[in-house]
Amino acid sequence: TGPLTVGEFAKQLRKEASEVIRKLISFGTMAAINQEIDVDTMILLGEEFGIRVVYKEIVDESNFEELEEHDDPNDLVERPPVVTIMGHVDHGKTTLLDTIRESKITSGEAGGITQHIGAYQIEKDGRKITFLDTPGHAAFTTMRARGAKVTDITILVVAADDGVMPQTIEAINHSKAANVPIIVAVNKMDKPDATPDRVMQQLTEYGVVPEDWGGENIFVPISALNGTGIDDLLEMVLLQAEILELKANPEKPARGVVIEAELDKGKGTIGTVLVQSGTLRVGDAIVAGNHFGKIRAMINDRGRRIKVASPSTPVGILGLSDVPNAGDAFMVFEDEKKARAIASQRGLKEKQAAQGTQAKVTLDDLFKQI
Ligand code: GTP
Ligand code: MG
Numbered sequence: 001t002g003p004l005t006v007g008e009f010a011k012q013l014r015k016e017a018s019e020v021i022r023k024l025i026s027f028g029t030m031a032a033i034n035q036e037i038d039v040d041t042m043i044l045l046g047e048e049f050g051i052r053v054v055y056k057e058i059v060d061e062s063n064f065e066e067l068e069e070h071d072d073p074n075d076l077v078e079r080p081p082v083v084t085i086m087g088h089v090d091h092g093k094t095t096l097l098d099t100i101r102e103s104k105i106t107s108g109e110a111g112g113i114t115q116h117i118g119a120y121q122i123e124k125d126g127r128k129i130t131f132l133d134t135p136g137h138a139a140f141t142t143m144r145a146r147g148a149k150v151t152d153i154t155i156l157v158v159a160a161d162d163g164v165m166p167q168t169i170e171a172i173n174h175s176k177a178a179n180v181p182i183i184v185a186v187n188k189m190d191k192p193d194a195t196p197d198r199v200m201q202q203l204t205e206y207g208v209v210p211e212d213w214g215g216e217n218i219f220v221p222i223s224a225l226n227g228t229g230i231d232d233l234l235e236m237v238l239l240q241a242e243i244l245e246l247k248a249n250p251e252k253p254a255r256g257v258v259i260e261a262e263l264d265k266g267k268g269t270i271g272t273v274l275v276q277s278g279t280l281r282v283g284d285a286i287v288a289g290n291h292f293g294k295i296r297a298m299i300n301d302r303g304r305r306i307k308v309a310s311p312s313t314p315v316g317i318l319g320l321s322d323v324p325n326a327g328d329a330f331m332v333f334e335d336e337k338k339a340r341a342i343a344s345q346r347g348l349k350e351k352q353a354a355q356g357t358q359a360k361v362t363l364d365d366l367f368k369q370i
Pocket of ligand 1: 187225226
C-alpha cells in the first residue's frame with residue numbers, strides 16, 4: 001500500500017495506466033488500476049520511464065501537532081521531567097502539590113508571590129522538575145485524545161488508610177495507555193490506620209508492582225501533610241527522569257501544549273502553556289488551537305516577567321486573540337501574518353470536520369517530475 005493508486009501515479013507520469021501495469025508485470029507484480037503502490041515501486045517505475053520521481057511529503061503546517069520533529073542529535077539537550085500527580089479523590093494530590101511547592105520554591109524568593117498558572121517548576125539538588133497542577137484526569141484524557149504526550153512521569157497518590165479506589169485504577173489505565181511510568185506515593189503514612197502493605201498488594205493486581213517484589217514501579221511512603229518522604233519522592237522522580245533520558249532541542253521555534261487558558265477582562269487571554277521543544281520568546285507569533293497571537297508578555301510560575309522559556313518550562317502568556325482549549329497544541333511561526341493564516345485554516349478544518357466535509361487532499365504537490 002502507498003500514497004497513490006496505479007491510475008493516479010500513471011496520471012502524474014502522464015502515461016497510460018496500461019503502460020504502468022505492463023511495467024509492473026515485468027517486475028513480476030500483477031496490479032489493478034485502483035491498487036495502491038508504495039514509494040519504492042514508484043521510484044523504480046519512474047526509472048523505467050526515464051523520469052526521476054522525487055517523493056515529497058505534503059507538509060501541511062496547519063496540522064502542526066502531527067509534524068514530526070527532526071533534530072540533529074547534537075542539538076538535543078537534557079530537559080526537566082514533566083510530572084502529573086494523579087489519584088483518587090481525597091487521597092492527597094493537592095496537599096502533595098502544595099507541600100512540594102512550598103518546600104521548594106518559596107525559600108529564597110524575594111517577594112515570594114506564587115502565581116497560579118496551572119503548573120510550576122521546582123529545583124531539587126540543582127535539577128529542575130515541572131509539575132502540572134491540572135486536574136490530572138481531564139488533562140490526560142483530552143490530551144491523549146489529541147495524541148499529545150505531555151507527561152513524562154505519573155505520581156500516583158494512594159492513601160495508605162483507604163487503599164486502591166476507582167480513580168486509582170483509572171489513573172493506572174491512563175498512564176499505562178500513554179506509556180508513562182508510574183511512581184507510587186503511598187500517602188497519609190502518619191495516620192494510625194495506614195496499611196502500606198495492603199496498598200502494595202492491591203496495586204500488584206493492576207500491574208503496578210514494587211521493585212522489591214520484582215516489578216518496575218518505585219513506591220515511596222510519604223505524608224503530604226507533614227512533609228515526610230517528600231525528598232525521597234523527588235529523588236525518585238529525578239532517578240526515573242534519568243532513566244528516561246529526556247531531551248529536547250532548544251534551538252528552534254517553540255512547540256508545546258496549552259495547559260489552561262481563560263479570558264481576563266483587563267488583560268485579554270491568559271494562557272498557560274508548556275514548552276515541549278524549542279524556545280518560546282516574547283514577541284513570537286504563535287498559533288494555539290485555532291487562535292493566533294503575538295506574545296506580549298510571559299510570566300513564570302512565580303509571577304515574574306520572563307523573556308524566554310526553554311523546553312519543559314510552564315509559562316503564562318499574554319497576547320492570544322482568543323481562548324484555546326486545555327490540551328491544544330501550540331506552535332510558533334515566522335510572523336503574525338503566517339500565524340493568522342494557519343489559525344484560520346485550522347478553524348476552517350475544524351468546521352469542515354464537524355460538518356463531515358473533509359478538505360480534499362490534492363496530489364499535485366506529491367511528486368515533482370524532473
Ligand atoms: P481532590 O482534589 O478532591 O481529588 O482531593 P485531593 O487528592 O487533592 O486531596 P487533598 O489534598 O485535598 O486532601 C484530602 C484530605 O486529606 C485533606 O483533608 C488533607 O488535609 C488530607 N491529607 C492529605 N494528605 C495527608 C496526609 O499525608 N496525612 C493526613 N493525615 N491527611 C492528609
Ligand atoms: Mg485536589
